[in-house]
Amino acid sequence: MVIKYVISYGGPGSGKGTQCANIVQHFGYTHLSAGDLLRAEIKSGSENGTMIQNMIKEGKIVPSEVTIKLLQRAMQEDGNDKFLIDGFPRNEENRAAFEKVTGMEPAFVLFFDCPEEEMEKRLLSRNQGREDDNIETIRKRFKVFLESSLPVINHYDAKGKVRKIDAARPIEEVFESVKAIFGPKNEKS
Numbered sequence: 001m002v003i004k005y006v007i008s009y010g011g012p013g014s015g016k017g018t019q020c021a022n023i024v025q026h027f028g029y030t031h032l033s034a035g036d037l038l039r040a041e042i043k044s045g046s047e048n049g050t051m052i053q054n055m056i057k058e059g060k061i062v063p064s065e066v067t068i069k070l071l072q073r074a075m076q077e078d079g080n081d082k083f084l085i086d087g088f089p090r091n092e093e094n095r096a097a098f099e100k101v102t103g104m105e106p107a108f109v110l111f112f113d114c115p116e117e118e119m120e121k122r123l124l125s126r127n128q129g130r131e132d133d134n135i136e137t138i139r140k141r142f143k144v145f146l147e148s149s150l151p152v153i154n155h156y157d158a159k160g161k162v163r164k165i166d167a168a169r170p171i172e173e174v175f176e177s178v179k180a181i182f183g184p185k186n187e188k189s
């Protein structure tokens, strides 16, 4: 089976997860959020749980080998051939390690571009009980995004793979732009 994946990218609170839920409904992809997989690993009581929890609280990036194993396991267990990988790779090391281990590159990268003030407002009113949705950790996450995650976008941009979307608009308008990128022929019948 030939596996295809698309990356959903953007700063914390840019709306990646929200748009991924719509994409799953419309286009039949399996959504894999690296953050959700890491949070599930904490809850499962695994030996890495405490380390992951501490790193997330500090807004830091968990070592590649941990996140890649979780993504690979989720892909194998799912059996779909189309994946929407959300919030990964978070830095160049994540990216290089994933491509080396899997031998795969994304079909394209959706980049939800949103100003920090808007992302901060969204995160502070998200109310999902996330330990990292407090102003101190949010500021650290923004810094990590600028310093470590934007270079990943530059890498894929140089390969012509980035599809930039203005994510500061209402959810439905953002999704119209997403649909235009996937195209009508990829819609579920």
Ligand SMILES: Nc1ncnc2c1ncn2[C@@H]1O[C@H](COP(=O)(O)OP(=O)(O)OP(=O)(O)O)[C@@H](O)[C@H]1O
Binding pocket: 010, 011, 012, 013, 014, 015, 016, 017, 018, 019, 035, 087, 122, 123, 125, 126, 127, 167, 168, 169, 170, 171, 172, 174
């Ligand atoms: N276009 C939008 N306009 C207003 N609010 C939005 C929009 N998109 C998402 N939201 C809201 O903003 C919050 C953050 O959205 P979401 O969880 O999708 O972001 P994310 O990019 O996945 O964030 P994180 O990186 O922290 O996981 C949620 O409460 C969501 O309902």
Ligand SMILES: Nc1ccn([C@H]2C[C@H](O)[C@@H](COP(=O)(O)O)O2)c(=O)n1
Binding pocket: 012, 033, 034, 035, 036, 038, 055, 056, 059, 060, 061, 062, 063, 067, 086, 087, 088, 089, 090, 094, 132, 141
């Ligand atoms: N590739 C990744 C993805 C996420 N994390 C950690 C660090 C993030 O702040 C946290 C939450 O992720 P989100 O749900 O906001 O996408 O999870 C990581 O270390 N590596």
Ligand SMILES: [Mg+2]
Binding pocket: 016, 017, 033, 035, 087
């Ligand atoms: Mg998310």
